Amino acid sequence: MxxxxxxxxxxxxxxxxxxxxxxxxxxxxxxxxxxxxxxxxxxxxxxxxxxxxxxxxxxxxxxxxxxxxxxxxxxxxxxxxxxxxxxxxxxxxxxxxxxxxxxxxxxxxxxxxxxxxxxxTTDNVLGNPDLLEIASHGYHEKIKAMLLKEATKRPFMNYSEYERWCEQFGMSKEKTHQLSKAFHKIGLVLHFHENSALKDIIFLKPSIVVDAIAANLNIKFQTREAPLLRSELHKLLPLYLPLNNVKQDLDVRAEKKAKRWMAGALAYLTVQFGLLARMVWIDFNWDIMEPITYFVGVFTMMGGYLFFVLYNEDYTYKALENRQRMLALKKLYISEEFNWQKWNALHQKVLTYTKLLNVDLEEEVKGLQSATIPKTLQ
The missing domain is CATH 3.10.20 (Ubiquitin-like (UB roll))
Known part of the structure; x- marks a missing residue:
């Protein structure tokens, strides 16, 4: 209020x-x-x-x-x-x-x-008497709901189809036209009724049209607070970029450790296979080794189930590698005394500012002598 x-x-x-x-x-x-x-x-x-x-x-x-x-x-x-x-x-x-x-x-x-x-003002289409009558019956809300539902299925529709919807509520062509102008004015849809090439099409997703025009004309939209946001971003970069560089280095080291662990697991399985094969065909026979191999298989299945219970995700090779990478990264954060919470807070702010400004981070750090340009922004 x-x-x-x-x-x-x-x-x-x-x-x-x-x-x-x-x-x-x-x-x-x-x-x-x-x-x-x-x-x-x-x-x-x-x-x-x-x-x-x-x-x-x-x-x-x-x-x-x-x-x-x-x-x-x-x-x-x-x-x-x-x-x-x-x-x-x-x-x-x-x-x-x-x-x-x-x-x-x-x-x-x-x-x-x-x-x-x-x-x-009396030239406002939203105050048109025909629209006031439509609003009094609640037709506009029903048609609006139909348009929103249709927008989830396709990006545009024919104006003739929209007219048939309005005819179901007993609306005249003039009222139908005024309602489409009102929906266009509030940004619900886009209908260029004065354009001969586009007047028969209603664009149900205005954002797609705006993005397409902006991409073709190389337009970058920015908020009116762009100078203030850019100033705040430049204040954060000297604090954020050094931390981000350290994090990227730790991420690379953790990735290498996870790869080495997976390679070690492959070596272990190879040795296990060799031992079981020798015990089956040289030292013993299949009758003796069959229950042993059964228990080895059940033990492996239990290990996969334990992985699901502990981490609430399916036991896959990729999930196992990611888990090893996260464990290695956690140990590196502790050993290197890396302040992840501070980095994350700055990271979220930088992402917010770059998104609002619609700019690339590397373009913004040019000219800043106190920090280096990161290779990637994760």
């Missing part, structure tokens, strides 16, 4: 008249327009154009100021004050800011913002 408390205000110390002129109220009004459930602030730019800033409830005043400065105002003085002239804190949530009127000061201009005078 959004708080209804007044925004946090910080008293502004009176400045000397020569240090900062008193802001002049701007003759250009600021509009607040609501689109798709979100409030947009329409602000004039220095080039006489207007720019729309979306006021996300979970953002803060600091985010809004940063967005304003990025639009042709990089060196501007931007701050928000209440009607009494007290500066509003940067940490104030947008949801709390919109509870009462406030002033937006940009350099020497003062813009008055009235949150209670929000203009409701």
């Amino acid at each position: 959004l708080s209804t408390a007044a925004p946090q205000a910080c008293p502004v110390a009176p400045a000397a008249p020569s240090a900062q002129p008193t802001p002049t109220p701007s003759p250009v009004p600021i509009q607040l327009i609501q689109r798709s459930g979100l409030i947009n602030l329409i602000l004039p730019l220095p080039n006489a154009e207007k720019c729309s800033f979306t006021l996300y409830p979970n953002k803060t005043v600091k985010d809004l100021i940063t967005d304003i400065r990025e639009e042709e105002r990089p060196n501007s003085l931007v701050l928000l004050t209440d009607k009494n002239g007290n500066r509003i804190s940067h940490e104030t949530p947008i949801s709390q800011l919109l509870n009462q009127p406030f002033n937006l000061v940009i350099d020497e201009e003062l813009f008055s913002v009235e949150p209670f005078k929000i203009v409701q």
